[in-house]
Amino acid sequence: MSAPIHAPHAHAGTTVQRIMLAVMAALAPATLYGFWLYGWPAIVLWCVTVGSAALGEAFALRLAERPVAPALSDGSVVLTGWLLALSLPPWAPWWIGALGGAFAAIVGKQVFGGIGQNLFNPAMIARVALLISFPVEMTRWVAPAPLFTDAAPGLLQGLSIAFLGLPDADAVTSASLLGHAKTELSRGIALGAALQAHADPAALFGGVRPGSLGETSALLLLAGGLLLLWLRVFTWHIPAAMLAAVALPAAALHALDPQRYADAGVHLFSGGLMLGAWFIATDPVTSPGSRGGQLLFGAGCGLLTYVIRTWGGYPEGVAFAVLLMNAVTPVIDRYVKPRIYGRTRRGEGFAPPPRKWLRLKRRSGP
Amino acid sequence: MNSPSIGWLKRVSLRWGVHPESRKRPAADLPVAVLPLPARLHLPLLQHIGAPAKPVVTVGQRVRKGELIAQSQGNISAPLHAPTSGRIAAIADFPAPHPSGLSAPAITIEADGEDRWTELDPPADPFALPPQEVAARVAAAGVVGMGGATFPSSVKLALGRRVAVGTLVVNGGECEPYLSCDDRLMRERAAGAVDGMRIIRHAIGAREILCGIEDNKPEALAAMRAAAEPFAEVKIVAVPSRYPMGSDKQLIQVLTGKEVPADGRAADVGVLVHNVGTAHAVHRAVRLGQPLVSRIVTVNGGAVAAPRNLEVPVGALLSELVEACGGCVEAPARLVMGGPMMGHPLPSLDVPVIKGTSGILALSRAEVEQRREAPCIRCARCVGACPMNLLPLEMSALIRAGEAEAAVDWGLKDCIACGSCSYVCPAHIPLVHYFDHAKGELAARERAKMKQEATRQLAEQRSLRMAREAQEKAEAAARRKAERERAKAAKVAAEAAA
Numbered sequence: 001m002s003a004p005i006h007a008p009h010a011h012a013g014t015t016v017q018r019i020m021l022a023v024m025a026a027l028a029p030a031t032l033y034g035f036w037l038y039g040w041p042a043i044v045l046w047c048v049t050v051g052s053a054a055l056g057e058a059f060a061l062r063l064a065e066r067p068v069a070p071a072l073s074d075g076s077v078v079l080t081g082w083l084l085a086l087s088l089p090p091w092a093p094w095w096i097g098a099l100g101g102a103f104a105a106i107v108g109k110q111v112f113g114g115i116g117q118n119l120f121n122p123a124m125i126a127r128v129a130l131l132i133s134f135p136v137e138m139t140r141w142v143a144p145a146p147l148f149t150d151a152a153p154g155l156l157q158g159l160s161i162a163f164l165g166l167p168d169a170d171a172v173t174s175a176s177l178l179g180h181a182k183t184e185l186s187r188g189i190a191l192g193a194a195l196q197a198h199a200d201p202a203a204l205f206g207g208v209r210p211g212s213l214g215e216t217s218a219l220l221l222l223a224g225g226l227l228l229l230w231l232r233v234f235t236w237h238i239p240a241a242m243l244a245a246v247a248l249p250a251a252a253l254h255a256l257d258p259q260r261y262a263d264a265g266v267h268l269f270s271g272g273l274m275l276g277a278w279f280i281a282t283d284p285v286t287s288p289g290s291r292g293g294q295l296l297f298g299a300g301c302g303l304l305t306y307v308i309r310t311w312g313g314y315p316e317g318v319a320f321a322v323l324l325m326n327a328v329t330p331v332i333d334r335y336v337k338p339r340i341y342g343r344t345r346r347g348e349g350f351a352p353p354p355r356k357w358l359r360l361k362r363r364s365g366p
Numbered sequence: 367m368n369s370p371s372i373g374w375l376k377r378v379s380l381r382w383g384v385h386p387e388s389r390k391r392p393a394a395d396l397p398v399a400v401l402p403l404p405a406r407l408h409l410p411l412l413q414h415i416g417a418p419a420k421p422v423v424t425v426g427q428r429v430r431k432g433e434l435i436a437q438s439q440g441n442i443s444a445p446l447h448a449p450t451s452g453r454i455a456a457i458a459d460f461p462a463p464h465p466s467g468l469s470a471p472a473i474t475i476e477a478d479g480e481d482r483w484t485e486l487d488p489p490a491d492p493f494a495l496p497p498q499e500v501a502a503r504v505a506a507a508g509v510v511g512m513g514g515a516t517f518p519s520s521v522k523l524a525l526g527r528r529v530a531v532g533t534l535v536v537n538g539g540e541c542e543p544y545l546s547c548d549d550r551l552m553r554e555r556a557a558g559a560v561d562g563m564r565i566i567r568h569a570i571g572a573r574e575i576l577c578g579i580e581d582n583k584p585e586a587l588a589a590m591r592a593a594a595e596p597f598a599e600v601k602i603v604a605v606p607s608r609y610p611m612g613s614d615k616q617l618i619q620v621l622t623g624k625e626v627p628a629d630g631r632a633a634d635v636g637v638l639v640h641n642v643g644t645a646h647a648v649h650r651a652v653r654l655g656q657p658l659v660s661r662i663v664t665v666n667g668g669a670v671a672a673p674r675n676l677e678v679p680v681g682a683l684l685s686e687l688v689e690a691c692g693g694c695v696e697a698p699a700r701l702v703m704g705g706p707m708m709g710h711p712l713p714s715l716d717v718p719v720i721k722g723t724s725g726i727l728a729l730s731r732a733e734v735e736q737r738r739e740a741p742c743i744r745c746a747r748c749v750g751a752c753p754m755n756l757l758p759l760e761m762s763a764l765i766r767a768g769e770a771e772a773a774v775d776w777g778l779k780d781c782i783a784c785g786s787c788s789y790v791c792p793a794h795i796p797l798v799h800y801f802d803h804a805k806g807e808l809a810a811r812e813r814a815k816m817k818q819e820a821t822r823q824l825a826e827q828r829s830l831r832m833a834r835e836a837q838e839k840a841e842a843a844a845r846r847k848a849e850r851e852r853a854k855a856a857k858v859a860a861e862a863a864a
Contacts, residue, residue, distance in 0.1 A: 005465075006799040008785035009727075009734055010386050010543060010706040014747070014792040016740055074740065116741040116793075235750070284745040289759055291749070338755040340777045341615060342628035347775070349628030 016115075020075030022233050026224035027082060027214070027279065034214045037144040038090035040158020042213050045097045046085040048162070052101030053081030059102075060110035076115050080104050083123040083279060086214025087272060087319070088130075091142045094162045096134065100126040120326045121286045124319045131319070141176050141210035176211050178271045179315040181262060211271070218269040225278025234282045237294035238301075242277040243268060245302025253310070261310065273305065276318035286326040293329075293336040300325045380620065382753035383608035384786045386543045386707065388582060393666050393673040394546035398554060400677045401690050403477055407449050407681030408460045409435070410472045413720035414510040415517045416442030421473055427454045430484035432657050435473055438505070444518045444721075445508045447657040448484075449679035452477040463684070463703055463720055467713035475681065488655035492565050497523075500569035500652055507651030508658045508721070512643030513537060513548075513612070514704055516722035519644055523569045529633045534567050535621055536577035538586065538642040539605065539612030542705025545725045547662040548642050550675045552579065552586035556593035559642050560600055562649030566640055567599065575600045576621045577642065582607040609707060610784040614639045616753050628780055643724075663723055665691045668730030669698035678719050684726045685715035698728035707785045740793040748787035748797060754780050758787040762800045770804040778804055 035043050057077040061068045071077070081101045088096060107129075108122025109115070131138045145152045153161060209216055225239055246267050253261040267273065272280075281287060281301045288297050301321045308317025339345050412418035419436035429435060429448040436446040455476040459469035489495055495503070505520030536559075540548040552559060563575050577594070579587050581604040594600040605611055605620050615626050617639065624635040632639055640648075643661070650656045659680055666673040671692030678687060684703075688694060702709040704724055715726075748758035756777040764773040778801060787797040 005700065005711045006796055006802070007702075007709055007711075007783075008707040008789050008798070009700060009702050009709065009711070009729060010789060011735075011737075011794070012384065012386070012790045014790065015737070015794075016743055016792050019743075019745065019792055070738075070740075076743075114741065116743045234745075284743050287744075289744055289746040289749050289757055294746075333760065337757060337776070338749070340628065340756060340780050341619070341754040342625045342630075342780065343777075347777075349630065350625060351627065 016074045016076070019233055020079050022228060022231050023079055023279065024075065024082065026227045026233075027079075027086070028224075030214050030217045030220040030224060030275075031082070031086060033217045033220055034086065034090065036147050037216065038142065038213060039145055039147050039152045040155050041153065041161040042090040044158055044162035045088060045090065045092055045094065046082070046213065048094045049085035049088065049097035049101040050078055050081035052098040053077050053084070053105045054101075056102035056105030057110060060106045061114075064110070066114075071114060074115065077105050077109070080109065080122045083275075084126050086275060087123065087127045087212050089138060089140055089142070090213040091140070091161055092137055093165055096130060096137055100130050103129055116285055118285060119329075120323055121280055121283050124280060124322050124326075127319050128323060131314075139179070141179070143210050144216075176209075176271070176315065178309060181266075182315040212275075215272040215275045218274040221274040221278055225274070228278070228282075234284070235291065235294070237291055238282050238287060238298035239277045241295045241298025242281050242302040242305075243273070245299040246273060246306045249303065249306050267306065267309070271309070271316045272318040276301070276305070276322060280318065281322050281325070286322075286329060288329050288332045288336065290333070290336055290338050292338065293332040296332055296336060297325050297329060300328065376620070377606050380606060380608070382616070382751065382755070382786070383610065384751050384789050385607075386609055386789060388607075389544050389666070390546045390549065390582075393544075393664060393675060394549050394583075396674040398550050398662055398675045398677050399690070401679070401682060401687060403450060403479065403481060403679070404682045404686050405477055406455065407475045407477065407679055408472050408683070408718040409446050409449070409475070409681040410460065410462050410470050410718065410720060411436055411446065412462075412470060413446075413516065413680075413722065414444040415515065416440065416444070418471065419443060419446045421457050423454050423457075423473070425454050425457055428452070428478075429454060429475065430482050432486065432659060433484045434657075435475075438508075438518075442518055442521055444510050445506065445657075446473070447508055447659050448475055449659040449681050450475065450477045451480050451482040461714070461717045463710075463712060463717040463723065465710045465712065467717075472718070483656075486655035488653060492652045493568050495568075495652075497569045497571065500565060503652050503655075504569070504648055507647075507656070509644065509647045509651050510658070510721050511641055512647055512661065512722065512724070513641035514708075514722050514724050516720075519640065519648065522638060522640070523566065525631075525633055525638070530636060531570050531633055531638045532573045532636040533622060533638075534563065534570065534572040534575045535614075535618055535632075535637055535639045536563050536575060536642050536645055537612055537614070537617055537639055538577055538579040538583075538590070539617055540583070541580060541607070541609045541612040542707050542709075542724075543609075544666045544727055545664045545705045546666075547664045547675055547724050549583050549586050551643055551646055551662055552583070553589045555646055556586075556589040558649040558653075559646045560590065560593040560597065561653055562645030562647070563600060563640075563642075564597060565648050565652050566645060570638055572638065573599070577602045578605040578611070578617050578621050579603070580605055580607040580611055609786060609789075610753055610782070613753065613782055613784055615782065658721060661719070661721065661723070663687060663719055664725035665728075666725060667698065667702075667727040668733045669694045669696050669728040671695045680721055681718045683716055683718055684712070687719065687726055688715060688728060694728055696730055699731040700727075700729045700734045702727040702729060707789065708783065737794045739795050742793055742795060745792060747790040747792065751786040751790045753784060753786065754782060756781060758797045758801075761804075762795060762797050765800045765804045770807055773804055774808070778808075781805070 054077055058068050061071055084100050084104050104122040104126035108125040109118045112118040228234060229236060247264040250267040251264040254263040288294050304321035304324055305317045308314060308320055342350055417440040420439050421436045423435045430451045431448055433448045434445055435448050438445045453476045456474040460472035462470040501520045501523040504523055509519040510516040538548055538552055567575050587604055590602045594602050603621060610616055614632060618632055618637050619625055626632050627634050647658050660677055662675050663678050664675050665687050674691055676687055676690060701712040703712050703726055742759055744759055752758055761773045761776045761778055781801045783798050783802060785798045791797060
């Protein structure tokens with residue numbers, strides 16, 4: 001098959017595959033760090049999730065009698081599985097990853113018509129489906145037990161945790177920072193006292209704290225996001241707007257009542273915000289196309305995240321916020337358009353400037 | 367100071383455009399070579415926008431170089447002149463430089479090898495000529511837009527007289543990759559180009575001349591600045607190198623800060639744009655009295671053995687140009703007339719150079735590597751690249767869905783077909799192709815609608831006319847009847863009286 005020959009006869013050389021590979025490369029440091037923090041069970045979970053997403057996509061394509069190889073080789077489904085795995089509790093049982101991966105690929109993506117067609121971010125829709133269906137497994141956070149330390153489970157033990165479950169769940173689990181803060185607040189304990197244990201900067205920035213597989217190392221995620229910005233995989237609009245829309249209300253409310261509201265730093269560097277702002281909300285398929293629309297979308301994601309975290313029923317709100325804004329994206333695309341060259345914002349052509357003699361005439365009139 | 371450049375703030379705020387690999391060198395660094403005179407030259411009668419020229423010579427007639435061989439017809443048209451001395455060999459169809467490869471009426475001249483000029487009539491001082499006379503001389507010399515648009519230049523000069531134009535913008539951008547014919551012209555013939563600009567300014571009565579040259583051509587900038595030094599009204603401006611800087615609307619925006627109204631012309635904001643090659647052709651036409659019979663053509667592309675710029679007579683075959691550059695080192699995967707971003711593909715090299723031919727590219731297989739179109743992932747790279755601030759991804763989605771009319775609301779008619787969106791698309795979607803197709807379909811629909819409307823109006827008028835005629839007939843009959851009765855009554859009365 002050959003496309004009709006038409007200008008331009010040159011091309012920048014970018015491909016969808018290359019974009020996906022760049023995102024994966026940017027995710028790799030945070031992922032490897034997550035593997036080191038949470039050990040073999042996390043590695044097994046990641047493999048199961050990515051594999052299940054790929055299998056799910058292949059199954060759906062087969063069912064639809066569409067070619068499997070080109071769709072799989074663009075890398076988008078691997079990235080979806082990867083992002084989902086990073087947002088799961090690191091020691092979650094294997095079937096969480098398997099179900100989630102297949103759900104993301106089939107219901108989140110292929111049901112809509114495959115790459116480029118889905119309305120919602122597939123990884124986030126799978127995560128939310130899992131969170132609602134299996135709340136216990138999806139909120140069982142383990143304290144980090146880095147590889148090569150005594151506390152770390154070996155490969156066999158890791159496989160047994162992933163496939164047979166945690167032998168004594170309560171012994172190793174604890175709450176994530178945001179979850180802890182929410183629980184303590186609901187018990188009437190002031191935030192200052194509640195967060196004291198978490199005040200350690202190594203925990204906040206270094207990521208040595210309970211949380212999802214890939215979300216705890218905020219700094220590595222930030223570095224990956226900046227790398228993608230530099231590679232021009234996306235523009236600054238969505239991440240900047242999202243981070244600002246979390247940081248600004250957080251700073252303002254913290255200044256009003258520090259005992260009730262966590263400060264901007266805690267909000268920025270905890271939970272899934274960095275992962276969400278740089279890698280989830282920037283998903284091009286489910287975010288607006290215009291720069292103005294992207295700012296609006298990012299701000300909406302950030303604000304909703306803050307609202308859910310602060311007043312909602314869940315300690316973390318990135319996934320919900322992104323999904324809600326995904327739903328609004330077509331509306332944003334409809335109404336937020338750039339001003340076309342030579343036209344006003346409303347789309348009317350610029351009126352030619354009045355001729356000089358006309359102006360003179362008017363001036364010399366009564 | 368007549369050599370300003372664009373400030374950094376403006377540079378940063380320019381967000382449109384792409385940076386294709388230039389590939390202008392080494393051809394751009396070699397002096398222009400003169401193509402050995404071909405034995406035969408083929409001049410299509412239509413090599414400009416507007417009506418084709420009408421031959422004024424007969425087969426067998428001898429002509430000198432520069433002699434009129436076909437005159438312009440109508441308001442928008444341009445005459446043709448013999449590019450060399452010789453004999454008219456044929457007036458018949460010849461393959462035209464068009465993607466279709468179809469033939470069109472052309473005049474074929476057999477060169478006698480003497481290349482003797484006809485008598486020229488240059489004015490003593492072009493600036494003493496009244497503006498209309500300058501426009502008339504430009505028209506008589508057959509000068510058309512040399513940047514590729516090939517719009518008859520004299521029409522634009524006349525337009526400049528009708529509306530107040532304060533600024534003449536001269537386009538030395540040459541933002542298309544591979545091409546360097548304007549670059550060479552500015553390096554080697556800067557004085558002529560500057561003279562041509564000043565003649566155009568004189569003809570349109572503009573206040574100032576802004577000549578924008580991309581900053582990837584430092585040699586051309588230096589040469590033009592040196593040539594423009596004595597003239598305070600000529601400003602040579604270095605503009606950022608990015609495609610499509612050489613598009614009229616974008617160059618006007620960068621140089622003057624003005625935007626051409628969507629449904630208007632550059633003259634609406636007091637600007638007129640001419641290509642630097644056109645300025646040089648005007649210099650030749652008015653200062654030297656020479657009609658447009660030759661031009662500089664870039665021969666480039668990975669398949670060409672020794673790419674360079676050639677001064678060629680109009681009507682030379684492209685194959686002769688490629689031969690003069692050492693031929694092809696490999697079978698070209700694609701032949702393109704013009705630049706790689708907006709040029710037309712050609713089925714063969716056996717077509718003639720026309721006045722608007724800026725370049726001929728023989729691209730190698732590696733250069734045109736074509737990938738399969740993949741689904742859009744809405745990455746919005748096309749949005750960032752579009753110099754008109756359009757949303758190509760939304761427009762193409764609508765056109766694919768068969769809603770070309772809806773795409774108009776998203777700015778389809780504002781698209782300048784520069785190809786920046788297709789160039790950056792990671793899914794290799796031929797976006798401009800979609801837009802061109804949709805524009806063509808809309809135009810066809812518009813024509814059909816107008817035809818329908820005209821038919822409807824004619825039918826309506828006919829039925830009205832019929833009704834009116836019937837009514838008039840009835841009225842006339844009634845009148846006649848009344849008259850008859852009156853006459854009868856009068857007669858009766860008269861008889862009674864008698």
